Every structure is written in structure tokens, then in C-alpha cells.
Amino acid sequence: MTRKKIAAGNWKMNMKHQEGVILISEVVNMVKDEVPSTTTVVLCPPFPHLGYAKKMLQSQPNIFLGGQNCADKASGAYTGEVAAGILKSFEVDYVILGHSERREYYKETEELLATKVNIALENDLIPIFCCGETLQQRQSGQHFELVCKQLTASLFHLTPEQYAKIVIAYEPIWAIGTGVTATTDQAQEMHAVIRKHLAGKFGELAQSTSILYGGSVKGDNAKELFACPDVDGGLVGGASLKSREFANIAKSF
Ligand code: PGA
Numbered sequence: 001m002t003r004k005k006i007a008a009g010n011w012k013m014n015m016k017h018q019e020g021v022i023l024i025s026e027v028v029n030m031v032k033d034e035v036p037s038t039t040t041v042v043l044c045p046p047f048p049h050l051g052y053a054k055k056m057l058q059s060q061p062n063i064f065l066g067g068q069n070c071a072d073k074a075s076g077a078y079t080g081e082v083a084a085g086i087l088k089s090f091e092v093d094y095v096i097l098g099h100s101e102r103r104e105y106y107k108e109t110e111e112l113l114a115t116k117v118n119i120a121l122e123n124d125l126i127p128i129f130c131c132g133e134t135l136q137q138r139q140s141g142q143h144f145e146l147v148c149k150q151l152t153a154s155l156f157h158l159t160p161e162q163y164a165k166i167v168i169a170y171e172p173i174w175a176i177g178t179g180v181t182a183t184t185d186q187a188q189e190m191h192a193v194i195r196k197h198l199a200g201k202f203g204e205l206a207q208s209t210s211i212l213y214g215g216s217v218k219g220d221n222a223k224e225l226f227a228c229p230d231v232d233g234g235l236v237g238g239a240s241l242k243s244r245e246f247a248n249i250a251k252s253f
Contacts (some may be wrong), residue, residue, distance in 0.1 A: 004210045005226075006167065006233035007035075007250035008042035008128060009240025010068060010096060011049075020049045024056050026243035031063055035250045040233075042066045042094050042128070043240075047082055050090050066094030066128065069102060072115045084116075084123035095120050096235070098130045098154065100173045110153035117154055121162050128167045128212070128235060129155060131194070135174035143172075147190065148197045156201050163202050168211045169235040170194060175215025177237060184224050187213045191230035219248030226252050 015023060024043065031041055044066035045053060057063045071081035087095060097116050102108045108116075113129075120127045131150040133143040147170065155166060170190050175182050182190075191211045199206035213225050214235035225231050233253070239245040 003208055003232045004040050004167075005038065005253045006040045006042060006210050006212055007222075007246070007252075008066065008094070008096075008169075008212060008233070008235045009044060009246050010099070010214075010235055010237050011043070011045045011240060012068070012101070012237055013046060014241055015045060015049065017049070020045055021052070021056070023241065023243055024049075024053055027246060028056060028060050028063065030243060030247035031060060031250060034247055035062070036253075037062045039250055039253055040064065041250050044068050044094070044096055044128075050087070050092055054091050064093045065091070066096060067092055067125075068096050068099070070095050070097070070116060070120055070125070072112055072119060074119065084120045084125050088123045088125055093126060094128055094167070095125045096128045096130065096169075098150070100130065100132055100171060100176060104173075110150065113154040114157060117158070117166075121158075121165060126165050126167060128169050130169045130171050130214070130235070132171040132173050132176075132215075138172065138174065143190070144193050147194060151194065151197060152201075155198075160202060160205055163198075164205055164208070166209065168194060168198075168209060169214050170211060171214035171235060173215075177216070179216050181216040181218075181221050181225070182213065184228050187225055187231055188228035191228065195230055217249060219245045219252070222249040222252035 041063045067087045070084040098113045210232040212233045212235045217234040217236045
């Protein structure tokens with residue numbers, strides 16, 4: 001059983017055109033020099049960056065592009081939305097789905113996310129499916145149950161062939177953008193619970209699922225997080241906007 005090791009950068013709604021060009025060129029150079037080709041690097045910039053970014057990544061076989069979201073419809077009159085098929089036509093390979101910011105600010109429900117997962121897979125995109133609890137949910141001891149429910153609701157309808165493509169990102173909401181990282185014990189504990197839950201439905205396939213940790217991952221904490229047996233990489237927000245920091249994370253496996 002080998003799991004893909006993944007360092008994914010979620011730029012969120014940051015970086016103007018020229019800033020993006022500089023960041024990508026620096027990341028490409030650092031990854032080329034420092035990151036083994038067995039590590040998968042994924043850059044998830046805002047949509048308008050994807051076209052030129054693809055051209056800049058031509059020479060770098062282990063750096064991929066991801067969208068931060070996609071529509072729940074295939075095409076048509078949905079002003080402001082971006083379809084999975086459009087992303088794929090720009091040679092995008094991944095899409096983040098179910099990020100807590102989408103769930104909270106844009107009211108994305110588990111049912112909607114199940115639809116988005118389907119449409120991403122139909123268009124040959126790899127969903128990076130996010131799950132995670134609030135601080136209050138953790139403090140009241142509901143965190144395991146809640147995260148498992150998120151997975152069940154949006155992924156358990158998949159066929160084994162579809163499920164095999166999914167990447168999971170566990171992102172405790174209290175750790176996102178706060179500078180507070182989950183301890184390695186907290187991360188490992190939850191990742192093991194997630195893998196067991198997935199195995200309950202998909203059996204052995206769960207051993208091959210990459211489960212990323214997200215929430216204030218930095219160059220100086222990535223190594224200990226990635227050393228946990230069930231942590232297969234990171235979904236990185238703030239630190240993905242700095243090339244040196246992000247490259248340090250990507251070489252922390
Ligand atoms: P952060 O964000 O690294 O800035 O905490 C992670 C995420 O939201 O994906």
C-alpha cells in the first residue's frame with residue numbers, strides 16, 4: 001500500500017496576477033531543486049490564474065493545479081459559477097470541495113457537496129474533500145462523530161472505483177488561519193478515525209487514501225505532522241502564499 005504524499009496550497013482569495021506569476025515561478029524553481037518527484041504538489045489559486053499557471057508548470061511533472069471549488073451543474077446559465085468540465089479543459093487535475101469556508105459562508109450542504117463530488121469525478125477531477133469540526137464541537141466531544149457524518153453524507157454513495165480517486169483533507173476549523181495547529185496526537189487520532197470509518201464502507205481501499213491535514217501548517221511544523229502514520233500531507237492556506245515557506249512544507253515528508 002503506497003499513498004500519495006501531497007502538499008496542496010490553497011491560495012484562497014489572494015494574489016493578483018503578477019503576484020501569482022512570481023509565486024509560481026519561485027515555487028517551480030524550489031520544487032525542481034528540493035522536492036523529490038515522489039511528492040505531489042498541488043497549487044489551488046483563484047480561477048483566473050489557472051490558464052497561465054498551467055503553461056508555467058509545463059516542465060514540472062509533479063506540480064498539479066486544483067480549483068478551490070466547482071459548480072454543482074455541468075454547464076449552462078449559472079452566472080458566476082465555474083463547471084468541473086471547464087476546469088478540466090484547462091488541464092486542472094484537482095478540486096477542493098467542502099472547505100469549511102464554503103460550508104459556512106456559502107451555506108454549502110452535505111447534499112450539495114455529494115453532487116459536486118459526483119460532477120468532479122465525472123469530469124475526471126480529483127476531489128480534495130474537506131471535513132472538520134469547530135472548537136465548540138470538539139470541546140463537547142462531538143468531533144469524531146461529526147467528521148464521520150460529513151464523510152458518510154457526501155462520499156458513501158460512491159462506487160469503489162469512484163471512491164479510490166478521492167483525497168481527504170481533515171481541517172479542524174479552530175486551526176484554520178489561527179496559528180493554532182492541531183497537535184500531532186490530535187491529528188493522528190482523527191486521521192486514524194477517518195481511515196477506520198472509510199474502511200468500514202470501502203474496505204482495503206481506505207489504506208490507499210491520502211488524508212491531508214490542514215490548519216496552520218507551516219515550514220516548522222510540517223515535518224512532525226507528516227511523520228504521523230495516517231497523515232499523508234497537508235492542505236496549506238496562509239503558508240502557501242510564501243514560496244520559501246511552501247517549499248519547506250513540500251519537502252517535509
Ligand atoms: P491555513 O488554512 O493554513 O491558513 O490555516 C488552511 C486551509 O484553510 O486550507
